[in-house]
Amino acid sequence: MANRRPTLETVAARAGVSRATVSRMINDQPVAPPSRRAVERAIAEVGYVPNQAARSLVTQRTGLIALVLPESSTRVFSDDQFFPRLIQGVSQELETADEQLVLMLAGSAASRDRIERSAVAGRVDGVMLASLHGTDPLAVALAKSGIPVVSNERVLGPVEVPSVGVDNRGGARAAVQQLIVSGRRRIATITGPSDMIAGMDRLDGYLDAIGDAQEPVVAAGDFTRTSGEVAMERLLSEEPGIDAVFAASDLMAEGALHVLRQSGSRVPGDMALVGFDDITRARYTEPPLTTVRQPIDGLGRHLASQLLHLISDGAVEPQLTLPTELVVRDSS
Amino acid sequence: MANRRPTLETVAARAGVSRATVSRMINDQPVAPPSRRAVERAIAEVGYVPNQAARSLVTQRTGLIALVLPESSTRVFSDDQFFPRLIQGVSQELETADEQLVLMLAGSAASRDRIERSAVAGRVDGVMLASLHGTDPLAVALAKSGIPVVSNERVLGPVEVPSVGVDNRGGARAAVQQLIVSGRRRIATITGPSDMIAGMDRLDGYLDAIGDAQEPVVAAGDFTRTSGEVAMERLLSEEPGIDAVFAASDLMAEGALHVLRQSGSRVPGDMALVGFDDITRARYTEPPLTTVRQPIDGLGRHLASQLLHLISDGAVEPQLTLPTELVVRDSS
C-alpha cells in the first residue's frame, strides 16, 4: 500500500480542507458537519493516525507518565505482588486519561541518572515514585526540577511531594489491638526496613497499641520471608515469654510461621500471629493468616489520578491516606 | 532560574557556534576540540537536555519499546512472578541500549485498540508480546502494520513473528522421564491452558516421555493454584491408580500438594509430584518441590535484544529457544 504513513496534509488534500480543519477535528473542536464528514471519510480511507512526536513538540505534552521503582527495593520483585498490583491500578487510571505508562527501574546509579535526564528532557508529563527508601536523592532532584511528581509514601527530604499512602499505622494498631483484646499478654513485632515509611509507620502502630501495657519487643526484618524466619528464630530464643507476633508483612509472617511449625509451637494455641498486606496466599497458609489488608490497586489508581490532576490543574491534596482493614482468620 | 528550558539555540549562541555543531556533538559526531570544549561548557552552564519530541520528529525513532501483556492472562498477575521477572530482564537489556519501556496492558477491547493505534502512530519503535493466548488478533494486526514485533511464544496465526521461548517441551519431558526412572508406574499430568503455547508444549513433553508405557492421564488446569487443587481432587477420585503427577506450573503443583496433604497422601511416598517454573516458593513447600526451572529474566533479556536487532538491522533469528533445567528436590 502506501509507502509512508499518511500525514495531516494527505488527509486535508483528500478532504478538500486545510490542515487546520483536520487538526481541529482530531482535537474535538467544532467543525461544520459537511467538512466533518469529508474529513472523517478521508481519515478512514487513508488510515490516518496522528504522529505523536509532532504533536508533543507543539503541545509540550507527551501522553506518557513514568512509574519509577527502585529496583533494589525488596518489595519490587518480591512475592507479595505489590508491584504487579500497583501497576494494575495505575494502568487502569491512566487508561481513562489516555496516557501511557513508562516503567523506569532505578537500580543502578546509571539508571537513576538516566531517569532524571529523561524526566527533565520532557520525555514524560509526570512521575510517580514508589517504595522509596530513606531520603532518596532522585526524588529530591525530580521534585526540584519542576516536573510534576507524586509518591506513594511521604518523601523524606527538603522537598514537598504530594503523596498517596495507605494507613499503615492505623492498620498495625488495629492488628495489635485485636491481639490484646483476645487476651495476648506479651506481643512482639517483626518490623519492615527502618528506612521506609511503611516500615516505620507499622512499627509506630504497634507501639501505639501496646502503649504502657508491656515493654515493646522488637525484632528487625526487611519485609522478606527470610528476614521473617531469622527474626522469629531470634524471638524464640531470646524472648521466651511472648505469646503473639505482629509481622509487618505477610511474607515475614509466612517465614515466622514456618519457624514456629519447625519448633513445635502451635498457632494460634501457643502463639498468635498477624501479618500485613493480605497477599493471595494469606488464606492458604496453615492456619490461614490474620492480616491487615491494604488496597494496593487503589493505591495505584489514586497515585495516577493525583498525578494527572497535578499535571492539568496543578492542584492536589498534599497527602492522601487510604484505609486499611483487619482481616481476621485463624492464626490469631 | 530560567523560565523555559534551554534549547539547542541557547547553547549554540552561548558557545558561539551553529546549532548544527551542537547537534553533532550531542550525537557523537566529530567536532573540533575547541568548539567541543566551548559547547560542553555551554551545555553544562545552562543545563541543556535535548528535547526528545523534536528529535523523534526528525529521526523517526522514539527510544521507546512497548511490552504488551494481555491483562486477562492468568500469568500476568499471578503469584509465579513471571511478570516482574520478565520486566526485570527486559529492562536490563533496554538499559544498555538507552531505550525506555512502555508497559501496555491489553485487558479490554478498548485498550487493545489503543495499543494498536499507539504502535501504528509511531509512539514506540517496536513491540514485545508476552503470554498471548491462541491466535491473538492484536498480534496479527501489529505484525501486519509493519512495526517491528517479537513474541515470547510462537505466534499462532497468518503472520511471521520472531519469537523467543523456553524449552517447555524438553523441560516437561525431562521431568516425566525422571519420574519414570525413579520407578513410577502411572503418571498423570495437570495441564496449563490449552490455548497457550506453554500449556500445549508442556503437555506434549509429558506425552513424549510416557510414550506407549501407559495411557496418558490428563487433567486440565490453567496454571493457577486453584485449578491445581480442582484437578488434583478429580485425579484422586477418578484415577486411583496414579503414583505421580507432573503439574505444568509450580502454582498448580502447590494446589495439588495442598489437596494431597488434606487427603492424607504422602509426598513423595504415595505420590511423587513435579512442578514447572521454579518459583521462589518451590524450595519452601513441604516437601520442597522438584520442578523445571525456566530462565524468565533471560527470556526478557533475549526478547528485548532480538527486538532491538530487528529495529536496527532488520535481521533476527526467527525462533530462539532457551534451555530449561530439571531441579530435583524432595517431592519426587
Added chain:
DNA sequence: CTGAAAGCGCTTACAG
C-alpha cells in the same frame, strides 16, 4: 466555522 502562516526544537544533506 475556516485558512494561511508561524513556530515547536531538533537533524541532516549540501556546499564549502
Added chain:
DNA sequence: CTGAAAGCGCTTACAG
C-alpha cells in the same frame, strides 16, 4: 570540521 537552510508533522493564535 562547519554553517545556512530545509524539513520532520503537527497546533494555534490571528484575521476573516
